[in-house]
Amino acid sequence: MKHSGLLLIVTFIALLFSACNIEKESDYKMIKENFGEIDGKEVVLITLKNTNGNTVKITNYGATVVWIEVPDRLGNIENVTFGYETLDGYLNGDPYFGSIVGRYANRIAKGKFEIDGVEYNLAINNGVNTLHGGPGGWHSVVWDYEVIDKKGDIPVLKFTYNSPDMEEGYPGNMIAEVEYIWNDKNELHINYNCSTDKKTVLNITNHAYFNLKGAGNGDILDHEMQIMASKFTPVDQDLIPTGDNIVVEGTPFDFREPHKVGERIEEEYEQLILGKGYDHNFVLDNDKEVDAIVYEETSGRLMEMMTDQPGVQFYCGNFLDGTQTGHGSRAYNYRGGLCLETQHYPDSPNQANFPSWSLANPLSPVRFIGSL
Ligand code: GAL
Numbered sequence: 001m002k003h004s005g006l007l008l009i010v011t012f013i014a015l016l017f018s019a020c021n022i023e024k025e026s027d028y029k030m031i032k033e034n035f036g037e038i039d040g041k042e043v044v045l046i047t048l049k050n051t052n053g054n055t056v057k058i059t060n061y062g063a064t065v066v067w068i069e070v071p072d073r074l075g076n077i078e079n080v081t082f083g084y085e086t087l088d089g090y091l092n093g094d095p096y097f098g099s100i101v102g103r104y105a106n107r108i109a110k111g112k113f114e115i116d117g118v119e120y121n122l123a124i125n126n127g128v129n130t131l132h133g134g135p136g137g138w139h140s141v142v143w144d145y146e147v148i149d150k151k152g153d154i155p156v157l158k159f160t161y162n163s164p165d166m167e168e169g170y171p172g173n174m175i176a177e178v179e180y181i182w183n184d185k186n187e188l189h190i191n192y193n194c195s196t197d198k199k200t201v202l203n204i205t206n207h208a209y210f211n212l213k214g215a216g217n218g219d220i221l222d223h224e225m226q227i228m229a230s231k232f233t234p235v236d237q238d239l240i241p242t243g244d245n246i247v248v249e250g251t252p253f254d255f256r257e258p259h260k261v262g263e264r265i266e267e268e269y270e271q272l273i274l275g276k277g278y279d280h281n282f283v284l285d286n287d288k289e290v291d292a293i294v295y296e297e298t299s300g301r302l303m304e305m306m307t308d309q310p311g312v313q314f315y316c317g318n319f320l321d322g323t324q325t326g327h328g329s330r331a332y333n334y335r336g337g338l339c340l341e342t343q344h345y346p347d348s349p350n351q352a353n354f355p356s357w358s359l360a361n362p363l364s365p366v367r368f369i370g371s372l
Contacts, residue, residue: 123136
């Protein structure tokens with residue numbers, strides 16, 4: 001099978017995109033341009049161009065990935081991720097296209113949790129629940145940035161955000177760092193590193209939407225999906241986990257062998273209906289090198305995803321309705337893109353049986369890369 005590929009490694013998430021034979025350009029390039037201003041802080045758009053000549057664009061608004069271009073099997077380049085041409089797009093109803101999501105990705109039921117008997121109340125933004133860190137989450141702040149360019153290495157684009165104690169209701173001052181590396185194998189590595197001074201919770205992810213035919217080019221129902229997960233966590237009608245783990249075998253959630261996204265999506269399976277399509281946390285087996293593979297036949301593009309996190313939210317754009325338009329004025333339609341949000345399970349702070357993502361050790365900053 002001839003394909004082209006992209007690899008996403010998340011904190012490590014790595015997205016590997018692969019394709020045809022690529023002529024090498026000479027130098028790795030990084031270009032910075034102005035993308036606007038918020039509250040007196042400059043917003044920039046940084047283009048990373050690897051020696052294949054393929055570019056990724058990232059802004060410090062939300063530490064957001066705006067553009068990832070990779071070749072198809074014939075060498076034709078397309079951008080495969082959703083993004084806007086201007087900062088305004090991100091300020092007007094953006095459903096987290098490419099952004100970093102924190103402090104707590106996915107939903108926290110009723111926006112409440114307890115640590116050591118103290119109840120914390122978060123900002124609510126999804127019915128009665130908190131979604132993706134709240135309305136003022138990390139997707140919507142301007143991050144500081146620096147380029148770490150050690151001789152002989154691929155440069156690292158590093159974003160830092162100092163999140164104050166009780167921001168959106170979360171305890172603890174937190175320093176969040178996100179590093180992006182776009183290398184010559186068309187691998188996008190995303191590393192997270194956070195530290196805090198109080199017991200708190202954290203679940204950080206990247207919310208990129210992918211369509212391997214090209215962003216805004218039809219739906220993703222024909223994409224072949226493989227997820228190395230033997231279980232998933234079912235949800236109620238508000239997409240809050242019930243607390244169970246269900247074995248995928250014999251259900252439309254079994255992606256251990258490749259299946260087209262659309263093949264079983266309309267099946268009358270209770271959890272699918274509740275999720276309005278795939279919008280669930282898959283419990284990763286975490287025993288293979290690659291945790292998910294997406295393949296699109298007409299273009300031959302293939303994306304591999306690797307993570308050290310215990311779960312991935314496979315969301316297939318069920319809430320998109322074409323009102324968001326991005327690069328080249330293309331509309332992002334219903335099920336036009338899919339997300340692989342590597343994460344701890346949703347609502348973990350309220351779910352005793354889910355792996356914990358709480359940061360303990362008050363006063364001695366906790367450093368982690370990957371799961372605790
Ligand atoms: C996803 C979530 C969906 C939806 C989407 C944003 O991460 O799983 O239910 O909220 O974000 O529109």
